[in-house]
Amino acid sequence: MDAMTGTDDGPVRLAPPRAGGLVRERLIRRLDPVLSARLGVVAAPHGTGKTTLLAHWAARRPEHLVWHRADPADAQPERLLAGLARDVAALVHVPEPSSTAGLASLLAADAGRPLCIVLDDVHLIIGTPAEAELERLLLLCPPNVHLVVAGRQAPSFSLARPEFSAVVLVDGEDLRFRxxxxxxxxxxxxxxxxxxxxxxxxxxxxxxxxxxxxxxxxxxxxxxxxxxxxxxxxxxxxxxxxxxxRHVLADLAEDEAELLRVASMLDLVTPRRCDALLGTSGAAATALHELGRRSLLVDDDTAPCLRMPEVVRRYFADELRESTERDTYAALRGRAVELLERDGALGNALALLAADGRWPEARRLLVRSGAGAFAPGSCAWAELVPPELTGTDPWFALAEARRLFDDGRLAGARAAACRALTLAGGTGCAVIATELRARSAAWDAASEELPEGGPGGEPPLRAAIRGSPAAVARSLGADPREEDLLASGIASLLAGDRRTALPVLRRCAERLDRDRLAALAAQLVLALFESDEAGAVPDASAAEIEAVHRHARCGGLSWLARLTDGMLAVLSGSTAGDELAEAVSRDCERRGDAWGAALLHAAALLAGGSGGASSRQGYTALAGEFRALGADVLAAWAMSRAAPPYGPDAVPSAAGFPEGPLAGPRPALRGPGSDGTDDKGAARCLTGELPAGTGAPSLAVTCFGGLAVHLGGEPVDLAEVRPRARTVLRLLALNAGRPVHREWLATTLWADLDEARALHNLQVSISALRHVLDPRGAGGGRRAVLRQDDSYVLVLGPSSWSDLAEFDRLLHEADRAHRRGDPARAAVALQGALDLYTGDLLPEEGPAEWVVGARDRYRLRAAGTAGALARTRLSLGQEKQAVGAAARSVEINPWSDESWRLLIALLRDSGEVAEAERTRRRYCDMLASLGIDAGTDPRRR
CATH class of the missing domain: 1.10.8 (Helicase, Ruva Protein; domain 3)
Structure with a gap:
């Protein structure tokens, strides 16, 4: 192992270990912000890969770096600081300082370049005088010094101190291998x-x-x-x-081990439950806190509950069984079942009974609990029920139906619910079985059974996906009932109304304690559709989806857990992820989970970008899958991507689904026969089959900095078009390739007129636009503006181009390149997107309500793109280009604290001290204009 690498002019690294294994790009990116922060903390239990991660990160970074691994002797502050002083002095070729202040002065004297100090095994000095001296050193150091500490515990000094700016934290959950x-x-x-x-x-x-x-x-x-x-x-x-x-439990006290043995029976661990099972009073809280600090228990995000990592739980469950007498063990398990039943944790209680084969007691508990025992995710234990019980007992048959429904096996769930209903007779499970049978039938496309109550009884979400999302959204109202929040949000999203959909979905996602399944589904949809930033935070969606996956697995929602497994694999952007996603899709098909397979196929196509015959073939096949599921809206969307008369190779949004006008509702894409009719014209539009003579002309549409249209390579003169018709064109250009409902157009642009006159004026404007954009004369050639049902669309053919679509496509490409660990390609894509942003979106429309939201959003996305480009350039060692990109971010969005701080840090790190100070003063002036006192240093706000 080399003690030092580099030269006086190049990067220097003192004693970083050489680590093998897999380089995990998402964790490398997670640590990168340390280079603009003062402190990074990697805290996780033994064996989670802390040192490996830091070694991989250090090997990839161009900064000067000192690596120090603490040992027990470093608990003495003079020993620790002597080691650090020796390493830093060797780096800058000066005598070793003899004090903390001297070491800080030495670091300040070399403030022209960034220095990263990595301190591994920091848990060995936590709570000792050496830790206090380390904190003092960090406070005395100049901003160019970045400290990364790693250990089994986080430092005990306050991480919220303003001097530390934004602390970068990586914990055991982050280090888990996906x-x-x-x-x-x-x-x-x-x-x-x-x-x-x-x-x-x-x-x-x-x-x-x-x-x-x-x-x-x-x-x-x-x-x-x-x-x-x-x-x-x-x-x-x-x-x-x-x-x-040997390595994790070696120092565990016997009372702590006994607590963990008892806790192994609990899905969610609380002090009250542990005290009740141990026969203690108030003793468990302190012990659980200590075990949580050592990561033997982890936060379940269901405060104040904890859960036990699976390996630890299995180990202590085995210990409890082997070390406890049979009668004592049975009595303890019985007390646990009683406690869990009183707490309403019926799934956990039934799982204990099922694991012990105590079927008569399990049946009595099912009868006593009624519907509460069959809540979503509560019947995973039913996999252990013998077939002779599920075939002859209505309660166990019903539990099997619930388990299969939660696993996405709708046909099996419907059959088991029917069997339970047949066996039920006069028992109380008949009502539950009827409801579960109806739910299974509603989502199972192979079922010919109508939902309870006929067509009008179809669940709203199913109706929205089948073909009428706008109507469903309207029927649920602007303030839907709590049980309808998910259906309302998704219906509005499918209808293209993001502005209405996203707040509703956020409300639904916050209600995890009321309806876990709906809340997690809403969180998943938000993870895919809420963020407009691409490239800047490539792992944000994956982190949200991983949170959904964790809750789904712990909550027994195996269908949702499997779906998020596949989506995480897709989002990884790696060949291993592609293989895994394909395997999960095949597993869905093997299980009979057609919905899971179709949604994963959609996610894979979206993550794979667009363009090419294989992509179009994939969307065509996907449309067939959705059509077979009775999901006409999704089938129509897939066909619009397969052979689009508009939007051929562009990614219209980060999520991939078409967006409607940002200031009003838009109609749903509906396939033929979705409402009992066969609108052949609409079908042709959705499938790309246009009438003869109406092929898409070669258009180039620019919206950034002002509208410009080129047709066949020649600019289109819009001077003779009336102002209101030009506004219609700008609105269609904003949504190029996506239909905009004519009623929304009419009421938006002619709000002061009655409906008939407004629609007439719209038709006149559309006619004028067609005359200008039709190279062969009105109606005689290839039309650029097409009518689709009650909507109009500005057509983008295979050779057409839109700067908005290209902007989105490049950000999508950058995001994918980041996930694949290819920063050079990501930088090219980010630079291309930034070059497209030549100014505000459609500035000629002024403060018109329909454009303001989109304008602000694209401005923020462009500023975020510039910031992401700066960080990517920095990771490639291109400091000057990074400074330029950061300056561009400030220029686009001068109100962003992050952009200003990034620019100041980059200027300082590149040696442009005077320019950094001028920029800092400009930042302070901006804050002052907002009435904010920045103090002497904006980094300390």
Whole structure:
């Protein structure tokens, strides 16, 4: 291992370890903000890959870097600071300073270049005088010094101090291996071929614990593929238990171990439950806090509950069974069931009874609890029920129906619900079985059974997807009931009304404690559709989806967990992720989960970008899948992407679904027959089959900096077009390739007229536009403006171009390049998008309500793009280009604190001290204009 690399003029790194394994790009990106912050903290249990991550990160960064690994002797402050002083002095070739102040002065004297100090195993000095001295050193250091500490615990000094600016935190949840990363580790690093679905099982069983994955590799390296696959299904992860005993649980006190053994029976761990089971009073809270600090229990995001990592839970569950006498064990489990039943945690209580095979008690609990025992996600335990019980007992048949429904197996769920209804007789489960049968039938396209109450009883969300989202959204009203929030939000989104949809979905997502399934579904939709920033934070959507996945798995919602597994794999942008996503899709098909397979196919097509025959063929096949599911709206959308008469190769939004006008509702895309009719004209538009002579002309539409239209390479003179017709064109250009409802156009532009006159004026304007944009005369050639049902669309043919669509496409490409770990390609795409932004969107429309929202949004996206470009350029060592991009971000959005701070930091780090100070003063002036006192240094606000 080299002690030092680099020269006086180039990067210097002192003693960073050489680490093998998989380089995880998302974690590298997670640490990168340390270079513009003062402090980074990586805190996680033993064996989670902290040192490996820091070594990979250090190897990729161009900055000067000092690496120090703490040992127990460093608890003495003079020992720790002497080691740091020796390393820093060797870097700058000066004598070693003898004090903390001297070391800080030495670092300040070399403030012209950034220096990163990595301190590993910091937990060895936490709570000692050395930690206090480390905090003092950090406070004395100049802004060019960045400290990264890693250990089993976070430092005890306050991370909220204003001097630290924004602290970068990476914890055990972040370090967990995602399934695509584990697949890449085994396939590309270890050379092991394992079925990707089995890799998923392994990640679930180990919670993605790096040490457990490494031990699995050692455990199975010399085994046959069949034995390896079998070992991956070992939900107990027994191969990791010895490591767990020696390195994670070695210093565990007996009372703490006893607490964990008892807690292993609980899905959600609380002090009250533990005290009740242990027969103590108030003692559990302190112990649980300490165990949480050591990550043996983790936050469940359901305050004040904790949960136990899966490997730890299996280990202590086995210990409880082996170390407890049979009668005592049975009595303890019985008390746990009673406690959980009183708490309403029926799924957990029934799981304990099912694991012990206590079926009569389980049945009595089902009868007592009624509908509460069949809530979404509460019947995963039913997989353990013997077939003879599910075939002869209505309550167990109903539990099986709920389990299959939660797993997306609609046909099986409907059959089990029907069996439960047949067996029910006069029992209380008949009503529950009837409702579950109706729900299964409503979503199962193969079912010919009408929802309870006939067509009018169809669930609103199903009706919206079947073909009338705008009507569903209107029927639910502007303030939908709590149980209708999800349906209302998705219906509005499908109808193109993001402005209405997103607040409703946010309200739904916040209600996790009331309707977990609806809240998680809303959170997933928001993760895919809410963010307009592409490139700047490439992992934001993945982090949200991972949170949904975690809650879905813990809550027994296996269909949603499997869907998010596949989506996370798709978003990884790696070949391993692509393989995993395809395997999850096949697993959905094998299970009979047609909805999961179709949605994953859609996600894969969207993440793969657009363009090319294979992409169009994929969308055509996807449209067939959605049509078979009775999802006409989604089928129509897929066909519009497969052979579009508008929007051929562009990605219209970061999420991929078409957006409607930003200031009003738009009609749903509807396929033929969605309302019992067969509108052939609409069908041709949706499938790309245009009438003869109406092929799309070659258009180039520019909206940034003002509207400009080119037809066949020649500019279109719009001077003779009346002002209101030009406004119609600008509105259609804003939504180029997407239909805009004529009633919305009419009421937006002629609000002072009655409906008939407004529609007449719109038709006159459309006629005038067609005359200008039709190269062969009105109606005689290839039309640029087409009528689709009650909507108009500005057509983008295969050779047409829109700066807005190209802007979105380039950001999508940059996002994908970031996920693939290709910053050079990401920089090219980000630069291309930034070059397109030549000014505000359609400035000639002034403060018109319909354009203001889109204008502000694109301005923020452009500023975010410039900031992302600056950070990407910096990671490539292109400091001057990074400064230029950061300056452009400030120019576009002068009210962004982040843009100003990024520019100031880059100027300082590149040695432009005077310019950095001038920029800092401009920043202070901007804050003062807003009535904000920045103090002497805006970094300390």
């Amino acid at each position: 399934a695509d990363e584990a697949h890449a580790l085994f396939r590309d690093v270890d050379g092991l071929r394992i079925d990707p679905v089995r890799v998923l099982d392994l990640v679930h069983a180990t919670d993605g614990w790096a040490a457990a994955l490494h031990l699995f590799r050692l455990h199975t390296m010399k085994r046959s593929p069949v034995e390896r696959h079998r070992a991956a299904c070992d939900t107990g992860a027994h191969y990791a238990w010895d490591h767990l005993r």
